[in-house]
Amino acid sequence: MTRTKAVAWAGGACYLLMVGLLVGVAPRVPGTVLGVGALLAVSLLVGLVRCMPLPALALALFGSTAVVVGTPSSLHRSLAVSYQGQFLSFLAADLVLGFLVAHCARRVSVVAVSVSFVVQFLVIGLFAQGDSLSVNGLIALLAMVASCIAGLLRRERREHAVALRSQEVAEAVTAERLRIARELHDMVAHSIGIIAIQAGVGSRVIQTQPAEAREALRAIEATSRETLSGLRRTLVSLRQAERDVTAPKQSPLTPAPGLADVERLAAATADAGVRVDVRRTGADRPLPADIDLSAYRIVQEALTNVVRHAGTGRCRVAIDHGDEELFVEVVDEGRGATGHGSAHGFGLIGMRERVALLGGRLSTGPRPEGGYRVAARLPLPAPVVVPVEAR
Structure with a gap:
């Protein structure tokens, strides 16, 4: 100066x-x-x-x-x-x-x-x-x-x-806070729901059926480790602004979940007492990371609601890979609006926010024949066609 x-x-x-x-x-x-x-x-x-x-x-x-x-x-x-x-x-x-x-x-x-x-x-x-x-x-x-x-x-x-x-910074901070809130809710709510159910099962059968109690404890351990891994990934994403600070080399993080992990999610849900029938249609192709993660979180939140509120032992997940959009549907035959109509939860709000950010459409509500339905349509980007030169 x-x-x-x-x-x-x-x-x-x-x-x-x-x-x-x-x-x-x-x-x-x-x-x-x-x-x-x-x-x-x-x-x-x-x-x-x-x-x-x-x-x-x-x-x-x-x-x-x-x-x-x-x-x-x-x-x-x-x-x-x-x-x-x-x-x-x-x-x-x-x-x-x-x-x-x-x-x-x-x-x-x-x-x-x-x-x-x-x-x-x-x-x-x-x-x-x-x-x-x-x-x-x-x-x-x-x-x-x-x-x-x-x-x-x-x-x-x-x-x-x-x-x-200043307005752009404030809006960016708000959007990031909402994104983190959705991630934490979708990840923790599902895991805590399964842990609570397995803990209840284990406490009831620990004296009479030790083997089943051990299985419940193993499910609790696996779910807890997965949740901790997701929390670690989320917390690391909050520190992206500090990348320039010298830090000891860490082990690589688990990649963000996607539709490829739905079967594993279904298995964890089955351990909680709800059998999940996963059906895939259409030509499966790589999806953009934001669409893949959002579709997974929508399925995860819908299954969490089934476990907590539906009062049924089975549900169906349908995933359709269309040419122009990805269709995801979760249907159960439980208590319908009574089970999913919590006015104090943020699950449906988070799903609507995710779908709106991607320019898609979300449909939720009771089915006429009974049960509840969550369906999301997410537009897909047009595939890039690389012209092949004639030799």
Whole structure:
């Protein structure tokens, strides 16, 4: 930062040197040339404007005033001058003023505009004559107003961009929180439901049927380990922003579940007392990760509801791989709306959110013939066809 300031002040010194040269050649060149030269010389203040806009404005006002005061037409007021081009040098100060209005605090901007107004119109009033006074005064006023308006527009645009970025960040954080909430709910609710059922079975038969109790304990152990693995994967995903921090090498994580794991999910559900009949139709092909995971979570949540609320011993899962969409359906013959109509759960809400994010459709509700049905249609991206060149 010190080096940047040093370079900025060096630019300011060069600007003063250029102003001195312009004043030195003033007797031999027209006033318009002096004004344009001062306007071009203000480019040397770019570094100072970025670091210290107030000193930059002070130097610009000083240099512009020096050009106006140091010209012969200004020193000899007896000469009738209809137009004095050296007053164009104040446009340089107006450019700096516009930058200051755009980037500095409003109170500082008001003070800067007031000081610039007083200096410019005091110099114009003292060194302009006749028609030149009104012409230069009007031009100076319009130039100052234009620079201030440009600065205000720039400020509003920057503030609007900051507000949009803040809104985008807030929406991204909210979306990520909802995603994590869905993942935790779908993963933990299913596992805890199975663990609770197996624990109840084990406690009832531990005295009379030790072998069945041991099987229940094994199911609890397997489900617990799988849940812990999923929680570890979710927690690691929360720390993706810290990848640049040096950490010891960890063992690879289990990949996210998908429809290929439905049979394993059905086996775990069967251990909880609900037999699951899985039917697959259509040409099976690799699915995008988000669609594959969402379809799995929908099936998982639907089976969790069957285990908890349906009061039935079997259900059916249908998976249809279509050309344009993936169809997933879970049907049971249990208690219908009474079993799945919990107003305090987040399972159906999570399923609707997942389907909505993928642009699909979700249908849930009791069946006329009894039981409950959950069906989701998820659009699939068109397969990429690679043209084969003829040899």
